[in-house]
Amino acid sequence: KQEVTQIPAALSVPEGENLVLNCSFTDSAIYNLQWFRQDPGKGLTSLLLIQSSQREQTSGRLNASLDKSSGRSTLYIAASQPGDSATYLCAVPDTGRRALTFGSGTRLQVQP
Amino acid sequence: DVKVTQSSRYLVKRTGEKVFLECVQDMDHENMFWYRQDPGLGLRLIYFSYDVKMKEKGDIPEGYSVSREKKERFSLILESASTNQTSMYLCASSIVSYEQYFGPGTRLTVT
Numbered sequence: 145k146q147e148v149t150q151i152p153a154a155l156s157v158p159e160g161e162n163l164v165l166n167c168s169f170t171d172s173a174i175y176n177l178q179w180f181r182q183d184p185g186k187g188l189t190s191l192l193l194i195q196s197s198q199r200e201q202t203s204g205r206l207n208a209s210l211d212k213s214s215g216r217s218t219l220y221i222a223a224s225q226p227g228d229s230a231t232y233l234c235a236v237p238d239t240g241r242r243a244l245t246f247g248s249g250t251r252l253q254v255q256p
Numbered sequence: 257d258v259k260v261t262q263s264s265r266y267l268v269k270r271t272g273e274k275v276f277l278e279c280v281q282d283m284d285h286e287n288m289f290w291y292r293q294d295p296g297l298g299l300r301l302i303y304f305s306y307d308v309k310m311k312e313k314g315d316i317p318e319g320y321s322v323s324r325e326k327k328e329r330f331s332l333i334l335e336s337a338s339t340n341q342t343s344m345y346l347c348a349s350s351i352v353s354y355e356q357y358f359g360p361g362t363r364l365t366v367t
Contacts, residue, residue: 178355187346188358233299235356242287242306243314244348244356246299 146171146239150232150247157224158255165219165250167234172212178244179208179219180233188233192219224254258283260359262347268365275334277362279347286351288330290314290322293344293361305330306352337366 147170157163167177175196180188192208194201194217200209207220217234231251235244263278281288289304291314301314303322311322319341323331330349334341342365350356 176354180358185344185361185363187360188348190355190357193355238301241304241312242350242352243289243301243304244299248298 146174146236146245148234148236148245148247150234150250152250153248154251154253156253156255159224159226161224161254162220162222163224163252165221165232165234165252167217167219167247169215169217169236169245171236171239172215173239174212174236176237177208177210177217178235179206179217180235182231182233182249184231191232221252224252226254226256228252229254258285258349258357260347260349260357262345262359262362264362265360266363266365268367269334269337270367271338273334273337273366275337275364275366277332277334277345277347277364279330279332279349279359280328281330281349281357282328283349283357284327285349285357286327287349288324289348289350289356290320290330290332291346291348292316293346299346302332339366342366 179191194210205222231249233249235246260281290302291299305324321333345362347359348356
Protein backbone atom coordinates (compact mmCIF):
# COMPACT_ATOMS: atom_id res chain seq x y z
CA LYS A 145 0.00 0.00 0.00
CA GLN A 146 1.27 3.42 -1.00
CA GLU A 147 2.50 5.67 1.82
CA VAL A 148 3.27 9.35 1.45
CA THR A 149 5.39 11.36 3.87
CA GLN A 150 5.87 15.11 3.98
CA ILE A 151 8.68 16.92 5.73
CA PRO A 152 8.68 19.27 7.53
CA ALA A 153 5.27 19.16 9.22
CA ALA A 154 5.41 22.91 9.84
CA LEU A 155 7.56 25.75 8.60
CA SER A 156 7.73 29.44 9.48
CA VAL A 157 9.77 31.80 7.32
CA PRO A 158 10.11 35.57 6.84
CA GLU A 159 8.60 37.12 3.76
CA GLY A 160 10.83 36.99 0.69
CA GLU A 161 12.58 33.72 1.46
CA ASN A 162 12.78 30.88 -1.00
CA LEU A 163 11.70 27.56 0.46
CA VAL A 164 11.45 23.86 -0.33
CA LEU A 165 8.78 21.42 0.78
CA ASN A 166 9.51 17.71 0.57
CA CYS A 167 7.35 14.73 -0.29
CA SER A 168 8.33 11.06 -0.45
CA PHE A 169 6.34 8.01 -1.51
CA THR A 170 6.97 4.29 -1.12
CA ASP A 171 5.71 2.84 -4.41
CA SER A 172 7.50 4.42 -7.38
CA ALA A 173 5.06 2.94 -9.92
CA ILE A 174 3.02 6.14 -10.11
CA TYR A 175 1.70 7.86 -13.23
CA ASN A 176 1.51 11.33 -11.69
CA LEU A 177 1.94 13.37 -8.52
CA GLN A 178 -0.18 16.33 -7.50
CA TRP A 179 0.51 19.23 -5.15
CA PHE A 180 -2.38 20.97 -3.41
CA ARG A 181 -2.86 23.99 -1.22
CA GLN A 182 -5.44 24.11 1.58
CA ASP A 183 -6.46 27.21 3.49
CA PRO A 184 -7.96 26.71 6.97
CA GLY A 185 -11.49 25.32 6.80
CA LYS A 186 -11.48 25.22 3.00
CA GLY A 187 -11.22 22.62 0.26
CA LEU A 188 -8.08 21.69 -1.68
CA THR A 189 -6.80 23.78 -4.56
CA SER A 190 -4.70 21.98 -7.15
CA LEU A 191 -1.35 23.74 -7.67
CA LEU A 192 0.64 21.47 -9.94
CA LEU A 193 0.31 18.06 -11.56
CA ILE A 194 3.48 16.29 -12.68
CA GLN A 195 3.12 13.35 -15.02
CA SER A 196 5.49 10.42 -14.52
CA SER A 197 7.27 11.26 -17.78
CA GLN A 198 8.06 14.78 -16.56
CA ARG A 199 10.75 15.86 -14.13
CA GLU A 200 9.52 19.37 -13.43
CA GLN A 201 6.45 21.53 -13.63
CA THR A 202 6.28 25.28 -13.07
CA SER A 203 3.47 27.72 -12.31
CA GLY A 204 4.44 31.27 -11.47
CA ARG A 205 6.61 31.25 -8.33
CA LEU A 206 6.04 27.53 -7.83
CA ASN A 207 8.24 24.77 -9.19
CA ALA A 208 7.67 21.08 -8.51
CA SER A 209 10.12 18.33 -9.32
CA LEU A 210 9.65 14.58 -9.44
CA ASP A 211 12.22 11.81 -9.09
CA LYS A 212 10.29 8.58 -9.44
CA SER A 213 13.28 6.29 -8.97
CA SER A 214 14.02 7.71 -5.53
CA GLY A 215 10.36 8.22 -4.62
CA ARG A 216 10.69 11.95 -4.02
CA SER A 217 9.11 15.22 -5.04
CA THR A 218 9.88 18.77 -3.96
CA LEU A 219 7.82 21.94 -4.16
CA TYR A 220 9.94 25.06 -4.43
CA ILE A 221 8.32 28.41 -3.60
CA ALA A 222 10.27 31.46 -4.68
CA ALA A 223 10.09 34.85 -2.94
CA SER A 224 7.49 33.75 -0.41
CA GLN A 225 4.62 36.09 0.53
CA PRO A 226 2.23 36.17 3.51
CA GLY A 227 -0.53 35.08 1.13
CA ASP A 228 1.36 31.79 0.64
CA SER A 229 0.54 30.83 4.23
CA ALA A 230 -1.46 27.60 4.04
CA THR A 231 -1.09 23.84 4.30
CA TYR A 232 0.55 22.18 1.30
CA LEU A 233 -0.29 18.57 0.51
CA CYS A 234 1.19 16.17 -1.99
CA ALA A 235 -0.71 13.17 -3.29
CA VAL A 236 -0.12 10.21 -5.57
CA PRO A 237 -2.60 7.78 -7.12
CA ASP A 238 -3.28 4.68 -5.06
CA THR A 239 -1.67 1.54 -6.39
CA GLY A 240 -4.39 -0.14 -8.45
CA ARG A 241 -7.06 2.48 -7.73
CA ARG A 242 -8.00 5.86 -9.11
CA ALA A 243 -8.12 7.64 -5.76
CA LEU A 244 -5.23 9.56 -4.20
CA THR A 245 -3.08 8.81 -1.20
CA PHE A 246 -2.17 12.02 0.60
CA GLY A 247 0.71 13.09 2.75
CA SER A 248 -0.11 14.69 6.07
CA GLY A 249 0.87 18.12 4.77
CA THR A 250 3.29 20.92 5.56
CA ARG A 251 1.80 23.90 7.36
CA LEU A 252 3.54 27.03 6.07
CA GLN A 253 3.51 30.40 7.81
CA VAL A 254 5.12 33.34 6.00
CA GLN A 255 5.78 36.22 8.38
CA PRO A 256 5.36 39.77 7.02
CA ASP B 257 -12.41 26.18 -15.13
CA VAL B 258 -13.55 22.97 -13.51
CA LYS B 259 -16.14 23.51 -10.86
CA VAL B 260 -16.99 21.05 -8.09
CA THR B 261 -19.74 22.20 -5.78
CA GLN B 262 -21.00 20.74 -2.53
CA SER B 263 -24.50 21.31 -1.23
CA SER B 264 -23.56 22.77 2.15
CA ARG B 265 -20.49 24.39 3.69
CA TYR B 266 -21.66 23.73 7.24
CA LEU B 267 -24.15 21.19 8.53
CA VAL B 268 -25.30 20.30 12.05
CA LYS B 269 -27.25 17.08 12.54
CA ARG B 270 -28.41 14.98 15.45
CA THR B 271 -27.28 11.46 16.25
CA GLY B 272 -29.36 8.90 14.37
CA GLU B 273 -30.45 11.22 11.58
CA LYS B 274 -30.03 10.23 7.92
CA VAL B 275 -27.73 12.75 6.26
CA PHE B 276 -27.26 13.48 2.57
CA LEU B 277 -24.19 15.27 1.22
CA GLU B 278 -24.39 16.26 -2.43
CA CYS B 279 -21.59 16.89 -4.87
CA VAL B 280 -21.88 18.16 -8.44
CA GLN B 281 -19.18 18.61 -11.06
CA ASP B 282 -19.53 20.39 -14.39
CA MET B 283 -16.70 18.84 -16.44
CA ASP B 284 -18.16 15.47 -17.49
CA HIS B 285 -15.57 13.64 -15.38
CA GLU B 286 -15.91 9.87 -15.10
CA ASN B 287 -14.46 9.58 -11.62
CA MET B 288 -15.86 11.06 -8.44
CA PHE B 289 -14.66 10.61 -4.88
CA TRP B 290 -15.65 11.23 -1.29
CA TYR B 291 -12.94 11.79 1.33
CA ARG B 292 -13.08 12.79 4.94
CA GLN B 293 -10.41 14.86 6.64
CA ASP B 294 -9.65 14.70 10.34
CA PRO B 295 -6.85 16.28 12.38
CA GLY B 296 -3.99 13.84 12.79
CA LEU B 297 -5.51 11.34 10.36
CA GLY B 298 -5.31 13.33 7.14
CA LEU B 299 -7.53 12.64 4.15
CA ARG B 300 -9.07 9.19 3.88
CA LEU B 301 -11.11 7.76 1.04
CA ILE B 302 -14.69 6.75 1.85
CA TYR B 303 -16.08 5.75 -1.57
CA PHE B 304 -15.43 6.43 -5.21
CA SER B 305 -17.32 6.00 -8.45
CA TYR B 306 -15.90 5.52 -11.94
CA ASP B 307 -19.20 5.60 -13.84
CA VAL B 308 -22.90 6.12 -13.37
CA LYS B 309 -24.32 3.55 -10.94
CA MET B 310 -20.81 2.15 -10.33
CA LYS B 311 -19.17 2.50 -6.95
CA GLU B 312 -16.30 1.05 -4.97
CA LYS B 313 -15.51 1.12 -1.29
CA GLY B 314 -12.56 3.10 -0.10
CA ASP B 315 -10.65 2.69 3.13
CA ILE B 316 -13.40 3.69 5.59
CA PRO B 317 -16.84 2.88 4.07
CA GLU B 318 -18.50 1.70 7.29
CA GLY B 319 -21.55 3.79 8.16
CA TYR B 320 -21.72 5.39 4.69
CA SER B 321 -23.34 4.67 1.37
CA VAL B 322 -23.25 6.49 -1.97
CA SER B 323 -25.41 7.09 -4.97
CA ARG B 324 -24.53 8.09 -8.52
CA GLU B 325 -27.61 8.23 -10.71
CA LYS B 326 -26.25 10.92 -13.04
CA LYS B 327 -22.69 11.43 -14.21
CA GLU B 328 -22.37 14.91 -12.72
CA ARG B 329 -23.74 14.11 -9.26
CA PHE B 330 -22.33 11.93 -6.48
CA SER B 331 -24.11 11.73 -3.14
CA LEU B 332 -22.76 10.55 0.19
CA ILE B 333 -25.31 9.18 2.64
CA LEU B 334 -24.84 8.71 6.34
CA GLU B 335 -27.45 6.10 7.15
CA SER B 336 -27.61 6.90 10.87
CA ALA B 337 -25.30 9.72 11.83
CA SER B 338 -23.02 9.23 14.82
CA THR B 339 -20.76 11.63 16.67
CA ASN B 340 -17.63 9.94 15.27
CA GLN B 341 -18.75 11.05 11.81
CA THR B 342 -18.19 14.67 12.75
CA SER B 343 -15.62 15.70 10.17
CA MET B 344 -14.78 17.70 7.08
CA TYR B 345 -16.11 15.94 3.97
CA LEU B 346 -14.45 16.64 0.64
CA CYS B 347 -15.71 15.66 -2.79
CA ALA B 348 -13.44 15.42 -5.84
CA SER B 349 -13.67 14.53 -9.52
CA SER B 350 -11.19 13.57 -12.23
CA ILE B 351 -10.59 12.01 -15.61
CA VAL B 352 -8.49 8.84 -15.38
CA SER B 353 -4.81 9.66 -14.75
CA TYR B 354 -5.41 13.40 -14.67
CA GLU B 355 -5.85 16.03 -12.01
CA GLN B 356 -8.31 15.66 -9.20
CA TYR B 357 -10.43 18.72 -8.53
CA PHE B 358 -11.92 19.29 -5.12
CA GLY B 359 -15.03 21.00 -3.88
CA PRO B 360 -15.06 23.53 -1.01
CA GLY B 361 -15.86 20.89 1.61
CA THR B 362 -18.72 20.34 4.04
CA ARG B 363 -18.02 20.70 7.75
CA LEU B 364 -20.44 18.26 9.38
CA THR B 365 -21.10 18.30 13.11
CA VAL B 366 -23.14 15.48 14.65
CA THR B 367 -24.44 16.22 18.15
